[in-house]
Amino acid sequence: MKVGTPEKFIVKGKRLDGRAPDEIRPIKIEAGVLKRADGSARVEWGGNIAVAACYGPREVHPRHMAKPDKAVLRINYNMAPFSVSDRKRPGTDRRSMEISKVTSEALEPVVFTHLYPNTAIDVFVEILNAAAGTRCTGITAASVAIADAGIPMKDLVPACAAGKVGGEIVVDLCDIEDNFGEADLPMAIIPRTGDISLLQMDGNFTPSEFKKAFEMAKTGCEQVYKVQMDALRNKYGKME
Amino acid sequence: MARKMVFPGEFIVEGDLKMGDGVFRENKRVYSSVMGLLDLKENFVKVIPITGRYFPKANDFVVGEIEDMDFGSWYTNIGTAYSATITAKDYFSERDGFQEDISKVMRIGDAVYAMIREISPRKRVFLSMRERGSRKLRGGRIIEVTPAKVPRIIGRQGSMISMIKHETGCQVLVGQNGRVWIEGPQEKMDLVAGIIERIEKDAHTQGLTENIKNMIMKER
Numbered sequence: 001m002k003v004g005t006p007e008k009f010i011v012k013g014k015r016l017d018g019r020a021p022d023e024i025r026p027i028k029i030e031a032g033v034l035k036r037a038d039g040s041a042r043v044e045w046g047g048n049i050a051v052a053a054c055y056g057p058r059e060v061h062p063r064h065m066a067k068p069d070k071a072v073l074r075i076n077y078n079m080a081p082f083s084v085s086d087r088k089r090p091g092t093d094r095r096s097m098e099i100s101k102v103t104s105e106a107l108e109p110v111v112f113t114h115l116y117p118n119t120a121i122d123v124f125v126e127i128l129n130a131a132a133g134t135r136c137t138g139i140t141a142a143s144v145a146i147a148d149a150g151i152p153m154k155d156l157v158p159a160c161a162a163g164k165v166g167g168e169i170v171v172d173l174c175d176i177e178d179n180f181g182e183a184d185l186p187m188a189i190i191p192r193t194g195d196i197s198l199l200q201m202d203g204n205f206t207p208s209e210f211k212k213a214f215e216m217a218k219t220g221c222e223q224v225y226k227v228q229m230d231a232l233r234n235k236y237g238k239m240e
Numbered sequence: 241m242a243r244k245m246v247f248p249g250e251f252i253v254e255g256d257l258k259m260g261d262g263v264f265r266e267n268k269r270v271y272s273s274v275m276g277l278l279d280l281k282e283n284f285v286k287v288i289p290i291t292g293r294y295f296p297k298a299n300d301f302v303v304g305e306i307e308d309m310d311f312g313s314w315y316t317n318i319g320t321a322y323s324a325t326i327t328a329k330d331y332f333s334e335r336d337g338f339q340e341d342i343s344k345v346m347r348i349g350d351a352v353y354a355m356i357r358e359i360s361p362r363k364r365v366f367l368s369m370r371e372r373g374s375r376k377l378r379g380g381r382i383i384e385v386t387p388a389k390v391p392r393i394i395g396r397q398g399s400m401i402s403m404i405k406h407e408t409g410c411q412v413l414v415g416q417n418g419r420v421w422i423e424g425p426q427e428k429m430d431l432v433a434g435i436i437e438r439i440e441k442d443a444h445t446q447g448l449t450e451n452i453k454n455m456i457m458k459e460r
Contacts, residue, residue, distance in 0.1 A: 038293055116321065149293075151274075152248070154271070155248060237245055
């Protein structure tokens, strides 16, 4: 057992931060927070804070990255040095490259990239504060930013994780649960069709546990989706 | 008439309607693909986007800046991902004759008001300077607005823009790409820039032309 592992993750049906196993952390999304970006969003989710800025479609640089039949969707996930308690060494690392890639792949199925050949849609996701589940926070923010930029898309993409702590399946892991839990299952869905656009797993589930975690994460995603839509409605709904 | 606001992925209608921009169909069900105002008619559906960059469309007039040139063409930045080409053929008319050295006509850094003649399937944009109204822009200044707000700056049948021109005495050209060229005395240009900023901010309000007219009167 790792040093610092809590004795019990769930006491009397409540988790360490007082949530029920199927309860996600409070989430707040605001669209259009950056004036200079074509589209932007700020997501506060539990202790996570992510700001996403979307630019484009615009010219692709370097030129050789351009695709003649569609736009390239480039995501740049970056953690601020002050986002974690130990200072993070600034700049790109293997982890942020991976997350940038999976975020881009999670969002590409919904963006009409074929409308803008030879262009780039750039999304910069900055994690200002990290407290477990930043990739889900990042995907959630990026998808609202793309919608805010007016880029045609089939749907928004919400993301949420489920995991296993102290033998129990819980949704949306918090900091300690993420660090000392047994498994983690981040997931992004396309709510309208029910498709899965991101599914990663860290740790081990039994098949029945996996099914339960899968359903819980999906329900979590649907809750996030409502907040995403409300963020857009709050900004643009008044214009009817 | 108040139009309904729709969001990406929102279900609009079922059936074999003709589709304009901003919508897509899946299994005979039509959904919105952007945030915008729904335009639903008996046999036609589209969504007018309220945000987003300009996307070039044939026959649109745009304000562009020449950023490169070679022997026979100018390459213009029109604020999109695609730079627009003006070939010598699209500038000179047969009556006026060709100019051997095109840099004597327009140089890098010059601004133009031109019409999009064609967009090739591979999204190459060609501008024409031979259309009525298109010209090289001398002096003045260019300001940028959200392309989605351009129809409000022009107004119904040009009511807003002709009122601004009439009341301030400035020359104003509005490109569909959200660039507005203003030319006139310094303080009048400031006034027009202020007016356009105001229109952009209050684009969704009723009786905008009247309000702007009052604003100009007050400034006098």
